[in-house]
Amino acid sequence: MPVKVSFKSNHGIQGSYEVPLDKSIAQRSAILGLSTNPGVEGEDIVSTKKAAKQILSGADNLCLDMGNSGTGMRLMAGFIAGLGIDAELVGDESLSNRPMERIAKPLREMGAEIYLKEGKPPIKIAKSDIADEFIYDLEIPSAQIKSCLLLAALSAGTKIKIIEKETTRNHTELLLQHLDADLAVKKSNGETEITLDATKPITAKDVFVPGDFSSAAFLIGAALISKDADICIENVGINPTRIGFLEVLKEMNANIKIENVREANNEQIGDIHVKYSPLKSVILAKDIIPNIIDELPLLSVLACFAEGETKVSGAKELRVKESDRLSAIELMLKNIGVEFDVFEDGFNIIGKGANYQFSSGNFVSLGDHRIAMCSALCALKATENIFIDNVQSVTTSFPNFFEILEQMGFTIEEA
Ligand code: S3P
Numbered sequence: 001m002p003v004k005v006s007f008k009s010n011h012g013i014q015g016s017y018e019v020p021l022d023k024s025i026a027q028r029s030a031i032l033g034l035s036t037n038p039g040v041e042g043e044d045i046v047s048t049k050k051a052a053k054q055i056l057s058g059a060d061n062l063c064l065d066m067g068n069s070g071t072g073m074r075l076m077a078g079f080i081a082g083l084g085i086d087a088e089l090v091g092d093e094s095l096s097n098r099p100m101e102r103i104a105k106p107l108r109e110m111g112a113e114i115y116l117k118e119g120k121p122p123i124k125i126a127k128s129d130i131a132d133e134f135i136y137d138l139e140i141p142s143a144q145i146k147s148c149l150l151l152a153a154l155s156a157g158t159k160i161k162i163i164e165k166e167t168t169r170n171h172t173e174l175l176l177q178h179l180d181a182d183l184a185v186k187k188s189n190g191e192t193e194i195t196l197d198a199t200k201p202i203t204a205k206d207v208f209v210p211g212d213f214s215s216a217a218f219l220i221g222a223a224l225i226s227k228d229a230d231i232c233i234e235n236v237g238i239n240p241t242r243i244g245f246l247e248v249l250k251e252m253n254a255n256i257k258i259e260n261v262r263e264a265n266n267e268q269i270g271d272i273h274v275k276y277s278p279l280k281s282v283i284l285a286k287d288i289i290p291n292i293i294d295e296l297p298l299l300s301v302l303a304c305f306a307e308g309e310t311k312v313s314g315a316k317e318l319r320v321k322e323s324d325r326l327s328a329i330e331l332m333l334k335n336i337g338v339e340f341d342v343f344e345d346g347f348n349i350i351g352k353g354a355n356y357q358f359s360s361g362n363f364v365s366l367g368d369h370r371i372a373m374c375s376a377l378c379a380l381k382a383t384e385n386i387f388i389d390n391v392q393s394v395t396t397s398f399p400n401f402f403e404i405l406e407q408m409g410f411t412i413e414e415a
Helices: 023-031 043-056 070-083 101-109 143-156 171-178 213-224 244-251 286-304 316-320 325-334 369-381 392-396 401-408
Strands: 003-007 014-018 062-065 087-090 113-117 120-126 133-137 159-164 182-188 191-197 230-237 255-264 267-275 306-312 339-343 346-352 361-363 386-388 410-414
Touching: 003 369, 003 401, 014 401, 023 043, 023 070, 023 143, 023 171, 043 062, 043 070, 043 392, 070 087, 070 101, 070 120, 070 143, 101 113, 101 133, 101 143, 133 143, 143 159, 143 171, 143 191, 171 182, 213 230, 213 244, 213 267, 213 286, 213 369, 213 401, 244 255, 244 286, 286 306, 286 316, 286 325, 286 346, 286 369, 316 325, 325 339, 325 346, 325 369, 361 369, 369 386, 369 392, 369 401, 369 410, 401 410
Parallel strands: 014 230, 062 087, 133 159, 361 386
Antiparallel strands: 003 386, 003 410, 087 120, 113 120, 159 191, 182 191, 230 267, 255 267, 306 346, 339 346
């Protein structure tokens, strides 16, 4: 659905908000058949829950539709490979174009029988035996690959050691420890070694899923570039492997405070208080990239309204997300009128400062939820309406995104 978005307000964005449930934690919980709290669920969570139900039904030779979710497909593939059942995993057009060899290769090394179509979905898994012990050096810094392999070992009841050089989100490790799994994490010489002995049983427990930081990031971004804004986003997951974006924003001069910090099932939760802040540019260190990978399109928008040149490199993984997000950033920024350069693994943007406004724009989301949401925020800095070609995809992670924008003072109409 194409939309027309504008923001005209005499006072900045105010109020307290909650965001949908954390996709990463909810999807992992769903695959393990654990009960979770109610809350707004993106379609990625819904499709993973549906697939998990199909598996729990005990039927063999399943066809599981993972929708738009790379996390759902990759983690589920590992879990199924370990279970030793026949299954096929399919997805929508975007997911059908995403690389799966990155999980198929190590799963085959573990003993699984997996077939892809030219490296992409559908993924066919045939009954097979998983090796009793497996050691894997994570070549691509990806929590999805790490979690796929941990879940394969878990459902097969085998032992696995994974070595990661760059830290990626650790929700699977924390969840398995919550379930009393024999899982140890050792850090030395800048590497992390994760060992799981899944010959020992785990205990099913309830899981509290907080709000998704990657969704909260859009509201944080909105407040930072809207004059006089002062908002609080409550009950957000603030796992340190997820909130590198806050560190980057603080370096950019953002006024952000985390309040009321608490913990549930090993995950930290807090309320995020954000005020309008004139931002300055930042040069990102490469090792923080996996931690802020989902927030980089948003950072590109904020960089346009920051003072100075922002530089991001080492982010070629952006090319294989729900869209080629570096191309999507390029198309998005063309509307804003800043000088920028997008290259193979990153971008440089010369910001025009907090007072900069552009007139209008025709944004294309490439069917990618995060690009559609970034585009909508640009209305805060446009003097006229902006247009976005298709925003249907926001339902995959943030079904009530536009309702929240309306509460904040945006006007959204079908175009
Ligand atoms: C996720 C890991 C990240 C992230 C995705 C969710 C997860 O992907 O981009 O949105 O829940 O494990 P990669 O593992 O491909 O980096």
